[in-house]
Amino acid sequence: MIGLVQATETVKLVLGIGEPLIGRLLTYDALNTTCRKVKAKRDPACPLCGAQATIRDLSIHERRAN
Numbered sequence: 001m002i003g004l005v006q007a008t009e010t011v012k013l014v015l016g017i018g019e020p021l022i023g024r025l026l027t028y029d030a031l032n033t034t035c036r037k038v039k040a041k042r043d044p045a046c047p048l049c050g051a052q053a054t055i056r057d058l059s060i061h062e063r064r065a066n
Contacts, residue, residue: 001028 005026012018025038047054 001030 005028009020012020021037023040025040027036027038029035042049044050045052
């Protein structure tokens with residue numbers, strides 16, 4: 001279910017059709033088979049995506065071959 005939603009969002013963005021979930025979070029309750037959309041705002045103080053981002057390189061998270 002989640003993979004299908006992700007694929008659909010990608011198609012909507014690539015083709016420029018429909019209304020993508022930008023700025024919203026989709027939650028899926030598998031036990032009750034229900035979905036809910038919640039508005040999500042970007043945190044301006046976020047060190048990764050905020051206006052004054054301090055994290056610019058994610059290379060420390062790369063897997064290194066032994």
